[in-house]
Amino acid sequence: MRYEIEAVADRLREVRDAKQLSQRELSRLAGVPQAQISRIESNSVDLRLSSLVAIASALDLEIALVPRKAVPAIKSITRQTTDRTVIQPPTIGKEMQQLQKAIRALQIDAPTLPELDDLRRAAASLQRLQIDTRFLDNLRSVRHTIESANITEQWNGIFEAANSMKALRIQIAHFKPENEQRSANRPAYSLDEDDDDA
Amino acid sequence: MRYEIEAVADRLREVRDAKQLSQRELSRLAGVPQAQISRIESNSVDLRLSSLVAIASALDLEIALVPRKAVPAIKSITRQTTDRTVIQPPTIGKEMQQLQKAIRALQIDAPTLPELDDLRRAAASLQRLQIDTRFLDNLRSVRHTIESANITEQWNGIFEAANSMKALRIQIAHFKPENEQRSANRPAYSLDEDDDDA
DNA sequence: TTTTTTGATGTGTTTTACGATATCAAACAT
DNA sequence: ATGTTTGATATCGTAAAACACATCAAAAAA
The missing domain is CATH 1.10.8 (Helicase, Ruva Protein; domain 3)
Known part of the structure; x- marks a missing residue:
């Protein structure tokens, strides 16, 4: 399958994750069975536009067909518009x-x-x-x-x-604004994913 | 069918028209039968993502899933990026x-x-x-x-x-830069669509 | 530990897109 | 006037999506 299609699938999962919805919750919102959402996100089906629209709408997304050369600008806008969540412990x-x-x-x-x-x-x-x-x-x-x-x-x-x-x-x-940090990607606390077994 | 789907169909035709491609030419570029393109543009099928990607690519478009609130900004960018053609007689x-x-x-x-x-x-x-x-x-x-x-x-x-x-x-x-006019929507000459039959 | 939730996967059935091909009227070009 | 191009349709066969289920293992919550 083409990379563009994979990109769509990835994006759907990305946004769903960001909104902290389970597939079942999204399923209810979009009116699409959970099994189908799973298959779509894992890119194992060539989904129909109606399905895409249903899911996208539930995620508060719109489908835009944009000129290739406008893509960087649009990505930038999209990023700005997306609320960045503070990463918590x-x-x-x-x-x-x-x-x-x-x-x-x-x-x-x-x-x-x-x-x-x-x-x-x-x-x-x-x-x-x-x-x-x-x-x-x-x-x-x-x-x-x-x-x-x-x-x-x-x-x-x-x-x-x-x-x-x-x-x-x-x-x-x-409480403790000493622990200063911006809304950045890097959390202030140490992530537990330090596989230091030595 | 949902309005969003219609919007996609309309947009495909709009861009194809702007590029002055016939359905048959686009068909060759996208590897999709002309009959299918006609059906898609007239919104009589619920097309698959692969078809959409094929046609969009041929039209030099990308599919973007954008937050609803970013839509106006994105439309604006898209408009700016799209070359406006001078309207000729x-x-x-x-x-x-x-x-x-x-x-x-x-x-x-x-x-x-x-x-x-x-x-x-x-x-x-x-x-x-x-x-x-x-x-x-x-x-x-x-x-x-x-x-x-x-x-x-x-x-x-x-x-x-x-x-x-x-x-x-x-x-x-x-020749005659007196006939001044910007790249506007309104042509300088009179359009022939004056149904004055009186 | 026990229970619940989550995402992935399987099955059988129905629906539908898709491709191939052909045709046609209207618009258009010469 | 004549020939060509264009977009819309029709038919048929095949492949595949969609749906309604039903599990199930792993992760998470209690």
Whole structure:
């Protein structure tokens, strides 16, 4: 298969990963079976345009046919437009992922809840901060609040959760700005992928 | 079918038109049957990605999956990057089309001919000028020179043709710059599409 | 550890794109 | 007027995508 096709497949997975969606979640959003998404991402099918559009739309992407010589400029714009996520320590990263997932679940079960937007905003603003591992339990606690509120349908729990998150944001922001770092690619903590077995 | 798919189909036709390629010519370039191209452009099939890539490549386009919010910026870049063609009076426009076609034919029959690039450049530079109808015969003559050179395989005719075009360019450029007009959308002459039957 | 989630892969069936080929009317060129 | 080109269609056969399932091992969460 042509490299351009592979590039499309790679890009779809890249964006899905960036949005931290599982294939099953994307499947629901796009109306395409999970098995099919897997096959598409692993580039083992010559997918139809309708499938591509469905998945791309679900990922908030549009298909653009652009002149070859405009490609570099367009890549640049795309990069600028894409929100870069702060890279968190692994445990924090995973917990944030869970948090997002809890919020998405909430969106499905109670889409009209007025606090939902508030909650999403609070979470998004957290994402942009470098979060120390010592806040892990706070994050967990917030998530549990959301989850049980969702189960028991006691929506005032959501209100609490949003407030906790805002408070937490202030705490985190005020904590140790000595540990300076930009939104860069290189994390401040040491990645655990140091295969130093010597 | 979804509007995004229609948009792709429309864009393919738009670019093909802009490049003044017939479906059959594009067919040869892309390795896709003309019938299929027709079906695709009229949006009566849900084409596969491989087909899209083949056709897009032949049109010198790439497929980009871009964030929705970047779309306006990307459209703008695409527009800037796309060469705008001067709109000629109908007769001139058609003759220039024929000329391009003759050159393309030449490219197929004698791809290694050294003057070919020269010829193409000369034609391209003509395209950017506003050409008065009085030069119609000159253009025709140049084209005939090329065509018969191609048939008789007397390639020195191509050399002549290229020189004639360069001379013609100077003539045209020096002629009546009073008839001022930018590369705009609105032509200086009156379009023949005035359905005044009264 | 136990349970859940995730991505990959398999199967059988239906639908559809695709290619090859041919035809045709309308536009166009000579 | 005559010949050529163009885009749209039609038919037929084949290959392949899409879908609805169903697993399953590995990773992750509890």
